[in-house]
Amino acid sequence: MSEAKWYVVHTYSGYENKVKANIDKTIENRHLEDQILEVRVPMQEVIELKNGAEKAVQKKMFPGYVMIHMIMNDDTWYVVRNTRGVTGFVGPGSKPVPLTEEEMLPLGIQSESIVVDFEEGDTITVVAGAWEGTVGAVQTVNPAKQSLTINVELFGRETPVELSFTEVKKM
Template sequence: MVKINNMSKQWFIVYCKSREENRALENLQNQKIESFFPKIKKEKTSRGKKTICEEALFPSYLFIHIDQEDGNFSRIRSTRGINDFVRFGGKVTTVPDKLIEQLKKLCYVLNNLDVDTKSLLKKGDKVEVMQGAFKGATAIFSCDDGLARSMLLLNILNQEKSIAFSNKEIKKI
């Protein structure tokens, strides 16, 4: 029997072997297991040169999205690079979907990437314009306009106008 909805899927935390998060992530993806490894770009100075490198937001930890009843926990524990699931009081720890969404958004913002509006904003959401001529204005998210832009409904002189904004310029209220 194939389940159509993913309502029983939950996010779990796995503890990885030291410096093997990327190996574990790759092996989980090869097994078709949705996983998330939050990283941020950081500027470092090495031998007088500034370089940009990626660092783990939570070193040695990955988030995985599996069905609690159908998920093969022993297969995941035996995946190369993974030590075990994070537990509190002997019980495997789950993470709310909303927290994962917030972490993804945080990674986009910290890495100065375009906000992934498909997963973060829905039609009708209120947003605030953070930069440009309309800075501080409140608008309503209408739709995506390509990968880096979104269409917003902005009330100008008591008329709603549809205007395109860069995803970097807006944030959800």
């Protein structure tokens, strides 16, 4: 099996977030988490001046494009290509071309991974984000997505929550 690379998908203008949501849903439904690792709409913070006041807003770096970190094969190509709002992969003809490391650098997407010592069953505490201060047992570890899942009690029942490696620490 080949390794995962970043590909660029062209979408209808203004459909970037819908395409991301649709692909994320398809990944979940078809259990392609190990083949399509991440779908991203690159954003940058821009200072806008409105009515004399400066305001920081998030703008799309590449309107009309979505970036996908995936292993290219017939299944993943079909899923992405046939997602509503996708007009095609960026590349000559019908052959998608992955981005090079040099092209990835200015986008701020690091390919190096964080090495962690978490295992299923370990007790961790959340140190950042919405669940800060929560303690839980690790249910699953996903090194490809740099995340893990813990169960959190929500409305009287156990609910799985996915957290980034950077948001947790081992107890």
